[in-house]
Every structure is written in structure tokens, then in C-alpha cells.
Amino acid sequence: MTYEWLVRIITNYWPMFxxxxxxxxxxxxxxxxxxxxxxxxxxxxxxxxxxxxxPKRVFLKFVNFLLxxxxxxxxxxxxxxxxxxxxxxxxxxFNVYMDRILAAIxxxxxxxxxxxxxxxxxxxxxxxxxQFEAAQAIGMNHPQTMLNVxxxxxxxxxxxxxxxxxVINIKDTSVLNVISVTELFFxxxxxxxxxxxxxxxxxxxxxxxxxxTFTVTRILRYIERRLDGPDSYIMIDxxxxxxxxxxxxxxxxxx
Amino acid sequence: MENVxxxxxxxxxxxxxxxxxxxxxxxxxxxxxxxxxxxxxxxSTLLRCINLLExxxxxxxLYNGENILDEKHxxxxxxxxxxxxxxxxxxxxxxxxxxxxVVGQMKVLGRSREEAEEVALKFLKVVGMEQYINARPKQLxxxxxxxxxxxxxxxxxxxxxxxxxxxxALDPEMVGEVLKVMKELAQSGLTMLIVTHEMGxxxxxxxxxxxxxxxxxxxxxxxxxxxxxxxxxxxxxFLKRVLNQM
Numbered sequence: 001m002t003y004e005w006l007v008r009i010i011t012n013y014w015p016m017f018x019x020x021x022x023x024x025x026x027x028x029x030x031x032x033x034x035x036x037x038x039x040x041x042x043x044x045x046x047x048x049x050x051x052x053x054x055p056k057r058v059f060l061k062f063v064n065f066l067l068x069x070x071x072x073x074x075x076x077x078x079x080x081x082x083x084x085x086x087x088x089x090x091x092x093x094f095n096v097y098m099d100r101i102l103a104a105i106x107x108x109x110x111x112x113x114x115x116x117x118x119x120x121x122x123x124x125x126x127x128x129x130x131q132f133e134a135a136q137a138i139g140m141n142h143p144q145t146m147l148n149v150x151x152x153x154x155x156x157x158x159x160x161x162x163x164x165x166x167v168i169n170i171k172d173t174s175v176l177n178v179i180s181v182t183e184l185f186f187x188x189x190x191x192x193x194x195x196x197x198x199x200x201x202x203x204x205x206x207x208x209x210x211x212x213t214f215t216v217t218r219i220l221r222y223i224e225r226r227l228d229g230p231d232s233y234i235m236i237d238x239x240x241x242x243x244x245x246x247x248x249x250x251x252x253x254x255x
Numbered sequence: 256m257e258n259v260x261x262x263x264x265x266x267x268x269x270x271x272x273x274x275x276x277x278x279x280x281x282x283x284x285x286x287x288x289x290x291x292x293x294x295x296x297x298x299s300t301l302l303r304c305i306n307l308l309e310x311x312x313x314x315x316x317l318y319n320g321e322n323i324l325d326e327k328h329x330x331x332x333x334x335x336x337x338x339x340x341x342x343x344x345x346x347x348x349x350x351x352x353x354x355x356x357v358v359g360q361m362k363v364l365g366r367s368r369e370e371a372e373e374v375a376l377k378f379l380k381v382v383g384m385e386q387y388i389n390a391r392p393k394q395l396x397x398x399x400x401x402x403x404x405x406x407x408x409x410x411x412x413x414x415x416x417x418x419x420x421x422x423x424a425l426d427p428e429m430v431g432e433v434l435k436v437m438k439e440l441a442q443s444g445l446t447m448l449i450v451t452h453e454m455g456x457x458x459x460x461x462x463x464x465x466x467x468x469x470x471x472x473x474x475x476x477x478x479x480x481x482x483x484x485x486x487x488x489x490x491x492x493f494l495k496r497v498l499n500q501m
Contacts, residue, residue: 130345133308134404138359138411139335148358152349233351233390 005200020187028169031108039116074114080175087179104181119161123154163220167213265314276470287441289457292467298450306337338408342420344400346392353388356410378406398429418449
């Protein structure tokens with residue numbers, strides 16, 4: 001009976017499911033965050049205004065070339081293949097035996113970073129040129145402009161796309177079972193194999209995956225609304241009239 | 256009086272298109288100079304060259320006698336000495352009105368938050384926007400945005416204020432409130448360089464009017480001369496065209 005098996009699998013194996021879901025969440029959260037940071041950094045570097053001449057221009061061109069190569073390579077190859085190459089390659093060629101979880105986080109991070117770099121670049125391009133000019137006009141340099149004016153707006157704008165990446169990561173960590181990371185898919189496969197009950201075990205896994213992705217989507221929507229701020233603003237009346245500009249000036253004179 | 260800004264043989268080309276040709280002029284301390292001229296005459300480009308939003312192709316820009324086009328001149332420090340007001344306001348969308356005026360002071364001038372907020376409030380009061388310090392730019396009308404933008408520029412306590420067609424993007428009924436603020440600033444002795452299409456305003460507030468045509472300064476002089484008794488034929492034609500429309 002399918003239903004009985006479902007109950008039995010859940011009652012007997014729920015710690016394994018939870019552990020697997022935990023590892024999946026851990027890898028995808030850290031991977032998405034590191035990937036987003038990589039993406040932001042690359043986005044900022046790739047939008048540095050190109051000097052007209054000099055060694056700085058050559059250096060910047062070279063850095064941009066390396067970054068493009070990174071983005072193109074990791075976007076253009078499947079993560080499952082990257083996992084095999086990096087994990088087994090480092091062990092067999094360089095004699096570096098990576099911790100499986102760390103390797104998984106590394107692979108997800110650089111993969112996400114490649115996608116996020118393009119998302120961030122799109123986000124920066126979409127910011128009105130006037131915002132850059134206004135920041136420059138009050139004397140901000142490129143990093144100051146980015147940190148105080150552009151990136152806060154970019155982060156708000158790319159949040160939906162980042163949420164997409166996050167959801168994709170939760171699902172795609174399942175391919176890391178090829179390097180025996182004990183994430184949800186790997187655990188489910190073990191459970192199913194123990195009992196020859198593939199349908200029941202993977203049905204439970206599918207529910208867990210859905211709950212994780214759905215929760216993450218809701219949380220991100222909430223953050224988006226928080227970042228948008230309230231629709232209305234509070235007019236300052238009484239408080240401000242207590243301190244008139246003259247008071248402010250007098251206070252300044254005392255300092 | 257000394258020249259705050261002196262421009263010598265300035266030129267600017269975009270590709271083969273020569274927008275500014277051999278511009279020579281200067282702004283003295285405390286002077287209010289209006290630049291008028293038809294669209295495409297290079298007025299805005301000249302203003303944008305002065306604070307290096309556009310890199311001039313040739314010539315010199317002297318600020319208090321120093322050539323700021325010199326490679327080793329700190330252009331970031333120089334820009335803090337010039338306040339810029341844009342046609343499209345360009346308020347920082349991620350900051351509220353107060354924070355728009357504070358962020359530059361803190362990050363660029365290194366002022367403390369308390370000091371920066373005090374200065375910002377002082378100037379928001381000057382432009383009559385102190386009630387709206389919590390409002391985000393998208394919640395403000397065009398005229399209100401432009402007044403906050405003026406306060407933002409003033410908060411950096413610049414030597415010279417540059418206005419790039421500050422009322423051109425505004426609805427007609429909001430032009431007045433911005434011009435009123437600018438008039439008050441002009442009377443307070445601030446050095447101002449204003450690109451404008453508001454002829455009445457230019458006539459009233461400026462100490463000197465510069466008329467530009469096809470990338471050159473065609474005529475410059477006191478407003479009485481330019482508006483009542485222009486020496487050049489093209490100035491006369493331009494004014495006739497503009498004033499007839501109104």
C-alpha cells in the first residue's frame with residue numbers, strides 16, 4: 001500500500017530528510033550570498049569608466065577580459081560537469097582533497113557569481129545616467145557613487161532575479177549528488193534504495209523542495225516590500241518648528 | 256573683484272561635431288551670470304564642461320587661478336566647490352529628502368551626521384522644503400524635487416552654483432516656486448552661473464548675460480544691453496523669436 005509506505009518512510013526516515021534539506025539549504029543560501037557578492041563586485045569593476053589612455057587602461061582591459069572569460073565559461077558549462085571537474089580534478093591532478101560540502105558551496109558560489117555578474121551589470125546599466133552625474137557633481141568617486149547611490153538601487157532592482165537564482169540553486173544542488181554531497185536528493189536516493197520505494201521517497205522530497213522554494217520566494221517578496229518603504233511620508237510640522245534655522249546656527253556657533 | 260572661474264579658449268567636440276569653439280569668459284565672485292541661447296547652441300555643454308561632467312577637448316579652465324584640466328589636479332575636490340542643479344533634478348532615488356542633502360556632506364566632506372543634518376536642514380529651510388525631509392523623491396512633485404536638489408547642492412557649501420536649465424522640465428505652475436528660490440539665492444550674494452530659457456528671470460536677476468549661438472559666445476554684457484539694446488544681429492533675432500512666443 002502506497003499510503004502506508006509513505007507514512008512508514010516519513011516516520012522512519014524523517015531525520016535523514018531533514019538533514020538532507022538542511023544541507024541543501026546551507027549550500028544554496030551560502031552559495032547564493034557569495035555568488036551575489038561576486039556578482040556585485042564584478043558588476044562594479046566592469047562599469048568603472050575606461051580611462052582614455054595609459055597603463056591603467058591596459059590593466060582594466062585585461063581585468064575585464066579575465067572577468068568575461070570567467071562569466072562565459074561558468075555560464076556556458078553545466079554545473080554537474082563543473083562539479084566533476086573541480087572535485088575530482090583537484091583530487092587527482094593537484095592532490096587537494098576538498099571537503100565535499102565546501103566543494104559544493106564553492107561550485108554553487110562561482111556558478112551563481114557568473115550569472116549574478118550579468119544580472120548586476122544589467123541592473124547598473126538600468127540606473128538613470130543622471131544618478132551617476134549627480135553623485136559625481138557633488139564630488140563622489142566611482143566607489144562612493146556605487147556604494148551610496150547606485151548599488152542600493154541596483155540591489156532593489158535585481159532582488160527578483162536574485163530570488164530566481166536562489167530558487168534555482170535550491171533545486172540544482174541536487175546535481176551535486178554526483179560528488180556525494182549529502183543533500184536532499186542524495187539522502188532521498190539512499191532512502192529509496194533501502195526500501196525499493198522510489199515513488200514514496202521522492203514524493204516526500206518533492207514536497208520538501210517545494211516548501212523550501214516557496215518559503216524563500218515569500219521571504220524575498222517581503223524584503224522587497226520593506227525596501228520599497230512606506231507609500232506615504234510623514235510631514236514634519238511641530239518638531240521642526242521647535243528648532244528654527246536660527247537655533248541650528250546658534251548651536252553651530254557654540255561648537 | 257577676482258575671477259572664480261576663468262575659461263580660456265575652451266573647445267569641445269563630440270566626434271566630428273564641434274559643439275564649443277574657442278570659448279573665453281569668466282565669472283567673478285558674487286556675480287550672477289545667465290547664459291541664454293537657442294537649443295543646441297552649446298550652453299549646457301559649456302556648463303557640463305565647467306564641472307568636468309564632459310571632458311573639454313581643448314583650452315583651459317582656471318579655478319581661482321589654477322588650471323583644473325591639469326592631470327594632477329584633484330577633480331573630486333574641485334567638484335565639491337561647484338554645486339550643480341540639473342534639468343532632470345537627479346535626486347538620489349534611494350535617499351529621502353534629508354538624506355539626499357546629507358550623504359554628500361558625510362561621504363565626501365567627511366562631516367559628522369549631526370553637523371551634516373544641521374547644514375542640510377538650514378538649506379532645506381531656505382528652499383522651503385523642511386517639512387518634507389522624510390519624503391522620497393518619487394513622492395515629490397517636480398518643483399519640490401528641484402528645490403530639494405538646490406538644497407542638496409547648497410549643503411556642500413560650494414563657491415559657485417551651476418544651474419542647467421533648472422525649470423525646463425517643470426510644469427508651468429511649478430516654475431515660479433523654483434525661480435523664487437533662485438532669486439533669493441541671487442540676492443544673498445551667491446556666485447551663480449545659470450543656463451536658462453526664462454528671459455524675464457534672466458533680465459531680473461543677472462549681473463551679466465551671455466548669449467551663445469552655434470558654439471560661440473555671440474554677445475555678452477549687462478542685461479539692459481542684451482535685452483533692450485543688443486549689439487549683435489543674431490541676439491536681436493533670437494530675442495525676437497523667444498519673446499514673441501510668450
